[in-house]
Amino acid sequence: MKTLTATEWSLYAADHAARVDVLLADHLDRRRRREPHPVEDFLFTYYPTRPNQLRVWHPGPGVRLLDAASYAGRRGYQVVDGTATLDPAEITRRSDSITWIRRLLSATLDRQPQFGCFGLHEWAMVYRTPDVRHGSWPLRLGAEGTDQVVESHKIACSHFDAFRFFTTPARPRNVLQPTRETQPVLEQGGCLHANMDLYKWATKLMPFTPSSLLLECFELARDIRTLDMRASPYDLAALGYSPVRIETPEGKAEYTAAQRTFADRARPLRRQLVDLCDELLR
Template sequence: MTVTLPFAEWSSYAADHSARVDALVVGHLDRQKRREAHPVEDFLFTYYSVRPNQLRVWHPGPGVRLLDAAPYGERRGYVVVDGTASLDPLEVVRRADSITWIRGLLGSTLDRQPQFGCFGLHEWAMVYRTSDVRHQKWPLRLGAEGTDQVVESHKIACSHFDAFRFFTTPARPLNVLQPTRESQPALEQGGCLHANMDLYKWATKLMPFTPSSLVLECFELARDIRTLDMRASPYDLSPLGYAPVQIETPDGKAEYTAAQRAFADRARPLRRQLVAVCDQLLG
């Protein structure tokens, strides 16, 4: 079924969306002007490829036509006929392989039992036995030796390739899995913080087909997960107001696992909605 929105209705949705994005990105843009970096809040703009101005563009999603929407003719993925804009079916055909791969990854993750025993040790494995740490401005909370001891005294069980690929060379053999890009659909699971952060990546990879409301829900989830990710990391970010989750202690492990489960619960319906978008496009 196709829904047709008059200009007054869809332009209101678009304006509300832009205002919501502006509130989400204002801190990042202000820091850019001052040439300052933030190890937590800038991640979604530096690791992921979507810029704030791209995020501000409102997309209605599949099955929606916009009346009096001639400017959408200049946007990739749309076709405009007599002023009425809709998603371009030829763009879906061109991107069918990518949509199919994303759908397969998201669907297999939905079907897999979540795991909650990693305790965020991927960030620790990224600084194991090295002085070349990513966030040079921020000290290691336990120092280099204490950080290495935490890694060596735990089972490292990272299932996410895009986290594992940043492990130091000495840390990689310590991981019980050896993820690759090819094995990603077979290993990704819904308890993983990075897999759930990446819902934002897949939502944006599917733009303009993804409804913008879903994109921003994924953004907000990724932002909140990133906060836990860095609070549980070996870095001391307390001067920025981030109390550490001390995963090297029993209480810290319990705190991390409880938050991890809550994020998995938030991620599941978003992942299901992205699968539905893919199915609608491919069907």
């Protein structure tokens, strides 16, 4: 058990809050103006963790905080004589969830990554429907051109939480039919959404997740989301996003190269989350 004085952990907490403030400044400015953003809002709508929750610093397992009365009443902590540690009872209560997360992450870590999907999940979400999610933004190739891209490619989405947003006509075109039950069997480390979701699993494990790991997962998710939408059928040039034209050989090569880079970034973070689960379950 590592012990941090109030001076020591207060510096960590202040540095963490300052880093979060920088990362979220643009988002919070837009939120005050009630100005939606089709790329960056995803991190705060699809993923339910609020900005003020991100600002709270968590040391992770095996750390004792002296003079930490401010942690009293925070979920997952116990404070005895002013000293805060993670609450073993809370870990026990959430052991089933931790075990499931560990199973998914470990299986994904051990599986061979696949790099042939070309981001067509976003195209399948608008296939043959006028009801597109980001209706304020035009489709780069128009509705007919978008449908032609879907129909001229093999769609091989392995991620349930992307597949469940496919339009009804697009679902049979996917070579896989993912379900929540098959998620640990199908999820693989080349998938953009599986790697974005490392941020989700890091937040699901809060407050046990060290904040440094949490923010690394957040930054990875933010960067992946940018590629996800650049490769989507939407025309976001007005926001400064140049398209990755996955309907062309050059665009496919660009997408795959970026996908491999993100898989390399995600792998050590996934490993750290598995190790965190193991430590908690012990």
